[in-house]
Every structure is written in C-alpha cells, then in structure tokens.
Amino acid sequence: MASLKEVRNRITSVNSTMQITKAMKMVAAAKLRRAQDAITQMRPYANKLNQLIATVSANSETGSQSPFTAVRPVEKVLxxxxxxxxxxxxxxxxxxIKATNALINDKYATQLAAGNVTIKALGKKAFDGFKRLGLTVNGNHSDIFTKLSFAEAREAAEEAMDAFEAGVYDEVILVFNEFKNVATQIIRAEQMLPLVNKVDESAASNVDYIFEPSEDEIILDLMPKAIKMHLYKAVLESNASEHGARMTSMDKATENGGDLLKDLKVVYNRTRQAAITKEILEIVGGAEALKDS
Structure with a gap:
C-alpha cells in the first residue's frame, strides 16, 4: 500500500491537472464561439457561389475550357x-491521418506503389504525422491556424491550382473535419480539382441571368475563386471542429480527474486509518509488555 505522503502528492497532482483542463476547456469554449460564427456565415456564401457556377456552366461551354475542369487519367494525386x-x-x-491513409490504400494504391501520391499538410500535426509514416509531404502550411485568414488559405490553394494546371497532379483531394456540433465532427474527403459542377438541369434551365461584362469572363473568373473558397471553407470547418473536440476532450479529462480524485481520497483515508490502527496496536502492545515486566 502506498504511503500517506505518496497519496497526498498524487491528490495534489490530480487537482493541479484538473485546474489546467478546466482552464483549457474554457479557452476552447471561447474560441469555439468565434470559429462557429465564422463557418456559419461562410457556408451560405460558399454554397451559393458553387450553385451559381454550376448553374451558369450548365448552359455554357466556357466551363469546359477552364484548365481547372480538365479531366485526365489519374496517375499523380495530391x-x-x-x-x-x-x-x-x-x-x-x-x-x-487514419482517414487519409485509408483513402490512399483503398482508392490510390496503384499510384502509391508508383510513388505518385503526395500530401500537402495544413496543420502541424498532419505534417509530423505523415512524415513519420514515410509519405511524401510537399508543402508545409503547419502554421496556417496561427494567423487564420483567407490570404493564408488562398496561398495554399494557389499552389495546388498551379500544380494541377501544369500537369504535376491529375487530381486534388481535400480531407478535413466538418463541424456538426461540439461533440461531433464528420470526416469529409472531397474532390477539389478537377472542378466538378453538379446541378439540377431542370432548375438551371429556368434561370435567366444578365451577364456583365460577359458570360465567359464571369465563369473563368469565378472558378478559381470557388476553388480557393472551397479550401478556405474546409479550413474554417476544421478550426471549429478542433475547438469543439478540445472542449469535449478537456471536459472528459476533468470528469475523469474527479473520479480519480474520489478514488485517491478513499485510498488516503484507508491508508490513514491503517496507520492509526497500527499505532494504537503498538501502544497497546507496549502497555501490555510493561505490565508483564
């Protein structure tokens, strides 16, 4: 059985840890509110932009002329x-990391065997994790969440777009956590390039736009913006998901710390009672020995 001093030290340690986890939960909750507001405001804009491009492209041949809609045999993947x-x-x-590995093994095993699968890491944990796994990591945006902004996401998106346009990659896939609520994040794997527009043709035929300066210029200008917005939206989704996951994790850690503290207090009381009983027995034994002498 542990000594009283050891148990007291463990109780002090658990109390200190619980204070840290409570503070981290409060910080995550404060950040979550701002992150949740950001993604909530972004979703309607991003969805409407995609719908606009899909609707206009359905009635135009210009979309198919964009380098970002070029469909090629998938030999190299980012x-x-x-x-x-x-x-x-x-x-x-x-x-x-597990979902990305599963995607590679299930869908891109041939490309992986040929060494044609490349990872672009957004976030330090992705960069470190895939480096340990021995995968090719090209492009390190591990500090993107330090100064989260559209400019940072745009830079990462433009690198992927330029590489796709140059034929370095034939397909670009985006893997991220979609924010649903504080306790739930949904892993998404979405095709970022080539740009695929899905639209209800019956709805598209009923829409009549007046274009200024011209339909072709608008489509070719909006497509790159939509791709960049796709990546920025994924980053905002992941940011909100991270704070929700941390808040839930720290709440659970605090709860587990409370359970551990109860158990340690029981152990402390038992140890203390055993020590007191031992001292009483020693005193009684000593008194009896003095009587006999």
Missing amino acids: IISVTSDRGLCGAFNSNI
Missing part, C-alpha cells in the same frame, strides 16, 4: 490533409 497545430483534442488529428 491529397490536402487538414489537421490542427496542437494536440490535446482527443482523436481529432489521428482520425484525419
């Missing part, structure tokens, strides 16, 4: 994997 810069958020990061 996977953009979005994680966080920090840990202590449960399985948030490991789930993305």
